[in-house]
Amino acid sequence: MTDLFSKFDALIGEREALLSTGVRDPFSLVMESVKSPTVAMCNGKETILLGTYNYMGMTFDDDVLEAGKQALDNFGSGTTGSRVLNGTYAGHRECEEALKEFYRMDHAMVFSTGYQANLGIISTMAGKDDYIILDIDSHASIYDGCALGNAQIVAFRHNDVEALEKRLKRLPPEAGKLVVLEGVYSMLGDIAPLKEMVAVSKAAGAMVLVDEAHSMGFIGEHGRGVAEAAGVIDDVDFIIGTFSKSVGTVGGFCVSNHPKFEVLRLVCRPYVFTASLPPSVVATAATSIRKLMHAGNKRAHLWENSKRLHQGLRDLGFALGTPEAQSGIIAVIMPDMLKGAQMWQALLERGLYVNLARPPATPAGMTLLRCSLCAEHSSEQVTQILGIFEAAGKEVGIL
Template identity: 70%
Template sequence: MTDLFSKFDPLINERAGLLSSGIRDPFAIVMEEVKSPTVAVIDGKDTILLGTYNYMGMTFDPDVIAAGKDALTRFGAGTTGSRVLNGTYQGHRECEDALKDFYGMDHAMVFSTGYQANLGMVSTLAGKGDFVILDADSHASIYDGCYLGNADIVRFKHNSAEDLEKRLRRLPPEAGKLVILEGVYSMLGDIAPLKELVAIAKAHNCMVLVDEAHGMGFFGENGRGVYEAAGVADDVDFVVGTFSKSVGTVGGFCVSNHPKFEILRLVCRPYTFTASLPPAVVACAATSIRKLMHAGDKRARLWDMTRKLHGGLKARGFRLATETPESAIVSVLMPDQETTVRMWAAMIGLGVYVNMSRPPATPVGVFLLRCSLCAEHSADQLEIVLDRFDEAATMTGLFAQAAE
């Protein structure tokens, strides 16, 4: 009998080699207690959280927690059903209403995760005979949406308006075309040149979907995302996002002004054939979204913390993925996987949690320690983080290695 796990043997052996050297598993961290948006107990000690995507710090907001508790008491622990059957409660509609108000759009559809939002929208919008045109560095959920659907897939070079134009010129003008972009790319923390890309897409009669998972909350006048900051709101057909970043809970969504949008509830399989979010989750999300409408001070603080961390790391000689801070993601480039793992382990040992990222999540050959800032981080915490990066670099010989 063929072992269906054999195809994973290279990864199994690689992981076993790392663990046998005494380095702990970077993908098996347990938060034993979470004290705030920026501090958790890991291995029995307080640890600064610098890799949670909790951008606006809403996970411990008192109003959000109170809304969740009330919904849990009034509506129970779960819905046990799909949105098109028994799984639409009052809270789901209130959450969609909050999204419509936040984005200033006519329609909103809530999915059980952000992954499912992309999976559902991409696979449903573009079918046989259509084309999906996407950035080569697109998130896994976008690629999986392409694979679930029957459309032809066309990739263009990351953030290249020139390559997008070239690819679109080759496609049949009469074919249906969906261009998919991301406001913020989560690995390197760079933002898309949406003004140029959206203009090219519209010139070729494409519909445009922008994923604002990492842009919601702090880009644009209303915190709607990079597309708002770029001034292309009128030319974007669909905005997809998640509740698991700035909103501070779990779930996904799509908003749109398209007049036929509501039919998606009946034809979008990842929406139709899965259980809906628990009442407490959508109550937390709705409350958080409405508070984010008035979070200008938090946005300003988040940008201030981001500039401090980016500038501090750069001044200490670390190589960063972006020359200037483009988003609340600050990615530190590492020379190879072994160094990345040792740096990560040193950081966690020093009481700072960051994300370790490697291919295939990152582009080929790119290894990162990825930091994500929170509006609740303090200046004192960032000074500690910078000192810990210095200590970890010394412990692992990072700079000495780079000088060779």
């Protein structure tokens, strides 16, 4: 009899070998309590959080918390239904209105997670006779959306405008085409050349979807993402985003100006067949989104933190994923998985939490320590972070 678990034997062996060295499991950390957007108790020790995607620090905002508490009292703990049945409350519509105001777009559709937003829009828009042209380093939710819709997948080399243009020119002119890009790529923290990519996509008659999960809130003059910063937001057909990063809660969304957009509420399976977000969640999201419209000072401080940490780590001698700070993510490249896990543990023992990222999630088989900064990190915390990295790097033998 076939053991359906046998396909995972190599991974099980790799994990057991890693843990046998005495390294703590880097993928099962428990936070006993969370004190603020930047500090938690981990293993009984006060720990600086540098791996949470809480870019704008909205998780403890007083107005956001109060909105959630009021919604919990007034509407209960959940909707127990999908959006097309009993699952649309006033708060869901209010959240969509906040998104439309934030992006200055005509339509907004809220999903239960950011993953489902990609899964739903991509699989609904592109079917088996259509082509999806995507960056080879695209997020798993993008690839899964392609698979669910059974579209023809055409991948191109990461951030390569010429490669994208060549792929588009080889496709049948009459075929339906959807180009899927990301504003910020979450592993290395690098941004896409959206100005050029949107131009060649439109020239080929393709629709364009941009996932701005890691750029909403702080990139662009008004925090609308890389598409805004590149001046192409009005040329993009769909923007996908999440509430689990800068917004500080959970959920996903798609905004668009397409006149036929509302029909998606009736045909998008991950929207139709999923219970809607709890009232407290959409209340916190709507409040947070409206506050992000006026968060210019927080955006400036986050950029200051990112540039300072990037420069500091580079000066210490660490290999980084980008030549300069391009986003709230800074990826520190490790020699291999063992060294990466040892470094992760050495940081944690000194009171600093980062993400350990490994293949196949990472590009080119790299092992990364992924740092994500927060607008609530103080200048003193950034200084402390650099000191911890230096001490841990010397202990592990990376510096």
